[in-house]
């Protein structure tokens with residue numbers, strides 16, 4: 001696979017030293033206490049025992065009593081989905097949709113997420129705007145759209161032929177309907193041309209789609225393999241497969257998907273396939289755990305959701321205990337925006353240790369995006385995308401769900417959030 005595109009952000013010029021912090025480096029290793037982290041021009045240059053003879057720095061951050069971790073990576077978000085009704089949004093101007101997305105990106109960053117992967121809805125202009133410093137937000141990878149057959153999870157058409165309201169305001173259609181192999185290939189080529197970092201396919205239906213269900217099949221194993229082969233001819237990109245029901249999830253894994261998104265129905269056969277193919281599971285437990293709102297959803301959808309909650313929690317627990325690789329992803333957009341680290345607590349509830357959950361949210365996510373040479377761990381040579389918190393994540397990981405628990409967020413050494421003034425010298 002060719003190196004994945006690194007989404008850029010403006011770096012902090014000069015030298016910063018964080019002094020005397022406890023560092024959890026994202027690899028799963030035990031925390032190291034009384035550590036100094038030196039950052040030069042946005043890159044980590046040293047991580048080591050605190051020293052009174054430390055060289056001069058332009059900015060010093062007092063890290064005593066604080067935990068420093070890599071910036072988190074949410075591998076499954078929808079930042080174009082604000083917490084507003086579709087009736088409300090139907091009245092918005094195009095610029096309101098764009099500004100709402102920019103606001104959600106800022107909230108996501110301030111929740112401690114310095115890189116994220118949008119799995120349908122986001123367009124490359126937002127990544128460019130972050131790189132130029134016009135807006136702040138995570139480094140964004142994106143699928144732009146998602147692929148399903150006619151009547152599947154990506155099809156915005158109702159039974160009577162009218163389309164879902166979001167079709168009217170999207171600059172690039174997020175739902176791509178593909179049936180034949182030729183349509184699949186053409187859609188992939190179009191998305192790669194437009195700037196997609198990952199191809200998102202639906203190999204099953206969904207809980208929230210009106211006309212199909214999680215056990216319905218979407219793209220076939222053969223079509224997932226076609227996409228993988230087509231991407232291999234173009235330098236290689238990951239495939240993310242939305243799959244809730246069992247048979248469609250097996251199709252995704254056997255066809256060569258890079259990650260299985262949701263995976264709410266976990267048989268021993270599927271666990272074996274995940275392990276054999278080295279597929280990453282993104283269990284999106286934050287969204288799964290949301291209580292369905294009977295005022296917003298039909299009775300049928302509410303019942304579907306409750307049934308799948310039970311199955312999905314059990315699925316994640318069994319995959320984790322079998323040793324399937326896991327990356328953190330919330331499905332924010334379905335789940336409320338700006339509370340992304342909620343997922344860490346869910347992962348611990350499903351059986352990961354806090355250190356393993358932090359690894360799933362940092363280095364494992366960076367690997368899934370192909371960016372682990374740049375971000376995801378606290379070590380020299382990597383970009384200084386870091387979070388600082390006073391919350392001990394080994395003792396109180398559920399507390400990180402509250403964005404207020406994230407005190408400082410650095411991206412390429414620049415302070416994007418400084419709640420308490422700890423990083424005042426960086427002038428956030």
Ligand SMILES: [Zn+2]
Pocket residue numbers: 076077078119331
């Ligand atoms: Zn999603």
